[in-house]
Amino acid sequence: MSKYKPTIGIEIHTQLATKSKMFCGCDNDSRGAKPNTNICQVCYALPGSLPVVNRGAIAMAIKMAIGFNSKIADVTSFDRKNYFYPDSPKGYQITQMDQPIIQDGFVEILVDGEFKKIGIHHAHLEEDAGKLTHPEGSEYSLVDFNRAGTPLVEIVSEPDIKSPEEAKRFLQEIHNIVTSLGICNGDMEHGNFKFDLNVSISDTDELGTRVELKNLNSFRNAERALKYEIKRQEDMLAEGKVISQETRGWNDAKSKTFAQRSKEEANDYRYFPEPDLPPFNLDRDFVSDIQKEITVLPIEIRKDLNNLGLSVDDQDLLISQPNTASIFADARKILKKDNLSKKAVNWLVGDYQAIKSGLKKDKLSGGNLAELVGLVDSGEISSKIAKDIFRDVCEGDSPADIIVSKGLVLLSDDSQLEEIILKIINDNPKPTSDYRAGSEKVLGFFVGQVMKETKGQANPSKVNELVVKLLKG
Amino acid sequence: MVDLNYLSIDAAHDMLVSGKVTAEDLVKFHLDKIKKLNPKVRSVITIDEKSAIDKAKAVDTKISEGKQIGLLEGIPYTAKEMFMAKGTKTTAASKILEDFIAPYSATAIRKLDEAGAILIAKVNQDEFAHGGSTENSAYHPTHNPWDLDRVPGGSSGGSAAAVAADMGIFSLGTDTGGSIRQPAAFCGVTGFKPSYGAVSRYGVISMASSFDCIGPISRSAKDTEIVFDAISGLDPRDSTSVDYKLDKPKEQLKAIYYEVGNEVDSLINNQNFNHLEVASTKPIKELGVTEESLAAYYILVPSEISSNLERYDGVRYGARTQNSSNLNETYTKTRGEFFGPEVKRRNLLGAYTLSAGYYDAYYKKAMQLRTMIKNRVNEVLDEYDVILVPTTIEPAFKIGSKADPVEMYKTDVLTVFANLAGVPSISIPFGFDESSGLPLGLQIIGKQGDDKKILEIAKTIQDATDYHKKVGEIKL
Numbered sequence: 004m005s006k007y008k009p010t011i012g013i014e015i016h017t018q019l020a021t022k023s024k025m026f027c028g029c030d031n032d033s034r035g036a037k038p039n040t041n042i043c044q045v046c047y048a049l050p051g052s053l054p055v056v057n058r059g060a061i062a063m064a065i066k067m068a069i070g071f072n073s074k075i076a077d078v079t080s081f082d083r084k085n086y087f088y089p090d091s092p093k094g095y096q097i098t099q100m101d102q103p104i105i106q107d108g109f110v111e112i113l114v115d116g117e118f119k120k121i122g123i124h125h126a127h128l129e130e131d132a133g134k135l136t137h138p139e140g141s142e143y144s145l146v147d148f149n150r151a152g153t154p155l156v157e158i159v160s161e162p163d164i165k166s167p168e169e170a171k172r173f174l175q176e177i178h179n180i181v182t183s184l185g186i187c188n189g190d191m192e193h194g195n196f197k198f199d200l201n202v203s204i205s206d207t208d209e210l211g212t213r214v215e216l217k218n219l220n221s222f223r224n225a226e227r228a229l230k231y232e233i234k235r236q237e238d239m240l241a242e243g244k245v246i247s248q249e250t251r252g253w254n255d256a257k258s259k260t261f262a263q264r265s266k267e268e269a270n271d272y273r274y275f276p277e278p279d280l281p282p283f284n285l286d287r288d289f290v291s292d293i294q295k296e297i298t299v300l301p302i303e304i305r306k307d308l309n310n311l312g313l314s315v316d317d318q319d320l321l322i323s324q325p326n327t328a329s330i331f332a333d334a335r336k337i338l339k340k341d342n343l344s345k346k347a348v349n350w351l352v353g354d355y356q357a358i359k360s361g362l363k364k365d366k367l368s369g370g371n372l373a374e375l376v377g378l379v380d381s382g383e384i385s386s387k388i389a390k391d392i393f394r395d396v397c398e399g400d401s402p403a404d405i406i407v408s409k410g411l412v413l414l415s416d417d418s419q420l421e422e423i424i425l426k427i428i429n430d431n432p433k434p435t436s437d438y439r440a441g442s443e444k445v446l447g448f449f450v451g452q453v454m455k456e457t458k459g460q461a462n463p464s465k466v467n468e469l470v471v472k473l474l475k476g
Numbered sequence: 477m478v479d480l481n482y483l484s485i486d487a488a489h490d491m492l493v494s495g496k497v498t499a500e501d502l503v504k505f506h507l508d509k510i511k512k513l514n515p516k517v518r519s520v521i522t523i524d525e526k527s528a529i530d531k532a533k534a535v536d537t538k539i540s541e542g543k544q545i546g547l548l549e550g551i552p553y554t555a556k557e558m559f560m561a562k563g564t565k566t567t568a569a570s571k572i573l574e575d576f577i578a579p580y581s582a583t584a585i586r587k588l589d590e591a592g593a594i595l596i597a598k599v600n601q602d603e604f605a606h607g608g609s610t611e612n613s614a615y616h617p618t619h620n621p622w623d624l625d626r627v628p629g630g631s632s633g634g635s636a637a638a639v640a641a642d643m644g645i646f647s648l649g650t651d652t653g654g655s656i657r658q659p660a661a662f663c664g665v666t667g668f669k670p671s672y673g674a675v676s677r678y679g680v681i682s683m684a685s686s687f688d689c690i691g692p693i694s695r696s697a698k699d700t701e702i703v704f705d706a707i708s709g710l711d712p713r714d715s716t717s718v719d720y721k722l723d724k725p726k727e728q729l730k731a732i733y734y735e736v737g738n739e740v741d742s743l744i745n746n747q748n749f750n751h752l753e754v755a756s757t758k759p760i761k762e763l764g765v766t767e768e769s770l771a772a773y774y775i776l777v778p779s780e781i782s783s784n785l786e787r788y789d790g791v792r793y794g795a796r797t798q799n800s801s802n803l804n805e806t807y808t809k810t811r812g813e814f815f816g817p818e819v820k821r822r823n824l825l826g827a828y829t830l831s832a833g834y835y836d837a838y839y840k841k842a843m844q845l846r847t848m849i850k851n852r853v854n855e856v857l858d859e860y861d862v863i864l865v866p867t868t869i870e871p872a873f874k875i876g877s878k879a880d881p882v883e884m885y886k887t888d889v890l891t892v893f894a895n896l897a898g899v900p901s902i903s904i905p906f907g908f909d910e911s912s913g914l915p916l917g918l919q920i921i922g923k924q925g926d927d928k929k930i931l932e933i934a935k936t937i938q939d940a941t942d943y944h945k946k947v948g949e950i951k952l
Contacts, residue, residue: 055715148792273782281716
């Protein structure tokens with residue numbers, strides 16, 4: 004165990020899944036569009052154009068605030084961050100500095116079976132820049148402004164994270180929240196959810212020098228980069244070297260962090276209040292309407308699943324699939340008992356995941372799943388039959404309807420079964436006398452015969468009980 | 477032959493409706509004036525002759541079909557180079573936008589289009605509206621129709637000179653610190669800076685977003701009101717636009733007049749203009765905001781300018797240097813070659829006052845000062861319905877006489893406080909400078925949203941006086 008303790012703070016950039024861009028009416032989805040075709044005077048920064056705040060982005064930020072247990076600012080305002088770069092059409096980015104819309108919240112992560120709170124310092128709205136490409140061998144670069152003006156929320160954690168594992172769990176939790184609330188599509192490969200990690204180590208109460216690891220976009224790499232960086236800093240301190248405040252990148256192929264920019268090269272962004280957008284009050288009715296839309300938060304689902312004793316992997320799986328989580332929530336409401344609910348989870352994380360993508364239509368409902376679990380539990384159908392009909396259930400049919408139409412109901416009726424058993428006893432005098440002479444093992448023969456006669460639809464425990472009763476005479 | 481010289485909007489409208497003149501002839505009359513006078517006045521940058529005549533013909537067709545026309549239909553006007561008008565060259569009088577054609581129209585232009593007014597030309601200004609004399613135009617200075625050796629004022633000097641020379645019946649200008657009112661005063665015409673937000677800024681090149689106001693320059697308060705009614709109102713494309721409940725004034729109004737030591741002082745004393753009583757006269761020092769306003773203005777405005785002008789970087793549109801070998805040079809050389817000296821000065825000043833370490837000492841302090849100035853102006857306006865104060869201390873000065881930028885900044889000393897406070901102010905012609913015979917202006921300043929009130933007062937004063945009817949004779 005190292006004597007140095009790491010302190011980690013994280014900034015996450017999430018792209019909002021709004022219909023239009025942050026400050027204009029352009030489509031927020033430019034996939035498949037030719038460069039510079041999804042632009043207007045505002046996002047291309049023609050002279051005289053002015054920004055107008057997208058209400059949909061505000062609504063999503065409010066949802067996020069609810070997910071982060073945050074205060075929703077009464078008054079929020081925008082600021083300008085000035086810098087020259089070809090992908091920045093206005094020469095400044097509109098962001099939030101003084102009065103971010105989300106202030107002071109927390110999320111809970113599950114570490115070693117315990118829930119731990121990680122503070123959210125704030126989260127603010129801003130706009131994305133265009134995209135630069137550098138064609139190989141050419142002396143010029145190209146800019147595509149289709150992405151310019153895409154709404155982003157930057158989430159800034161408190162430095163409450165104490166290990167790479169916690170960092171990973173924190174990132175996953177935030178990802179769960181923003182995807183399950185429909186705020187962000189969470190596509191990390193396309194940069195819709197990416198993060199910067201700030202890490203320092205210290206053997207005293209005072210924080211060490213902070214190093215920023217920039218632009219990571221996978222949970223696994225975040226964990227690896229942090230492990231590497233903490234080790235690097237420990238080694239430096241052990242050798243008596245001084246850690247310098249800098250920005251570093253992560254080289255996946257070499258599994259190493261590498262220096263990018265020192266603090267001295269930092270820009271002066273000349274922040275000041277955006278004069279084209281006056282500060283505005285968040286209407287309480289607007290906020291409470293959004294609150295009503297959110298029925299269940301991922302953390303509530305996690306706590307419930309955790310109480311059921313589900314593994315963290317199963318929890319993650321359900322939470323990361325909002326649709327599956329809602330099927331479960333509905334089923335749980337009907338089933339009520341923990342042991343039955345757990346059976347519903349088993350269906351969802353097992354068979355359902357296996358066949359999901361191959362379904363003609365994915366119409367599994369919580370009600371049908373609960374019914375299926377109930378039918379097995381009451382012995383009306385066997386697990387085998389349940390498995391056989393699960394695909395139909397997933398495609399929207401009610402389990403009760405299926406078993407009726409296919410004649411799959413188990414024979415549990417005593418008189419019907421007794422009639423069959425008596426006939427078998429009469430037809431087989433030898434085994435009958437063997438049993439009566441004390442040979443218990445012939446019992447299996449009789450049960451087998453009954454199952455054969457009923458084509459497997461007899462309730463096995465019932466058959467056992469009746470065979471014994473009738474053989475004993 | 478009917479006399480088409482110096483028509484008011486009303487008079488022109490009546491002539492159109494009664495058939496005394498066609499819209500085509502009215503437009504051609506003003507285009508001819510441009511052709512005749514502009515070589516001397518040099519107000520116009522681009523004439524839009526063909527499109528103007530086409531639009532006039534459409535109005536004539538409408539009239540001949542016996543259809544009703546609106547008050548502004550067929551009325552020729554000009555607009556400052558700051559205004560985006562689809563298909564027209566829009567340069568902000570800068571080399572950096574020398575060949576820039578506006579691909580869309582400003583809200584004010586669109587509203588005038590819809591009202592049927594006809595844009596005949598785009599007119600000169602100080603580059604990006606940085607200046608008070610129109611000498612900072614990257615193309616050429618404009619000359620004052622009253623005395624061609626003198627400036628028309630600025631930055632909307634092209635607009636004021638055009639109206640004074642009858643090149644169009646009215647013009648649209650922008651006013652960030654006095655840029656409508658000061659040239660209006662220098663050229664003997666009426667210039668109106670509405671309340672901040674009363675007219676949408678959308679599509680008008682930004683100078684300093686929290687100050688910029690759009691307004692008309694015309695030959696009377698009556699014409700001014702007609703244009704203001706057409707262009708004002710809430711615009712969903714401008715988040716700073718405001719839906720003022722514009723009230724007509726109450727019966728008896730009380731004004732305070734601040735003396736500045738020019739001829740206006742003696743003309744105004746003890747005047748009664750029907751419903752307006754000049755109830756108190758005090759030296760300007762007692763208003764206590766003029767010098768302070770200038771100080772706050774020249775920190776806050778360059779700060780906003782430095783940010784608003786970052787988009788002129790040679791990347792997407794406008795001029796780009798031919799002499800760069802890397803990205804940084806593209807920026808520095810483009811902006812170095814195509815921005816004029818005053819634009820560079822303000823960019824540097826603004827970048828400095830916003831920079832880390834100086835923000836608190838300059839920008840933040842100036843913002844606090846702005847609040848104090850606003851409070852002080854409102855305090856006076858709580859006691860009096862309107863503030864009366866001359867628009868400038870001196871009449872129009874000689875071209876080239878104010879080479880020191882700070883001397884030029886000082887010409888705004890009586891106008892900037894209205895921009896800091898966001899209150900409406902109209903400058904009307906009021907008397908003449910004794911030694912030069914040049915026109916002087918009087919400002920009427922009201923509370924934010926009192927636009928209709930001060931227009932009403934301006935009309936009242938113009939009913940009782942004829943300063944606004946005098947025109948400068950151009951020596952050809």
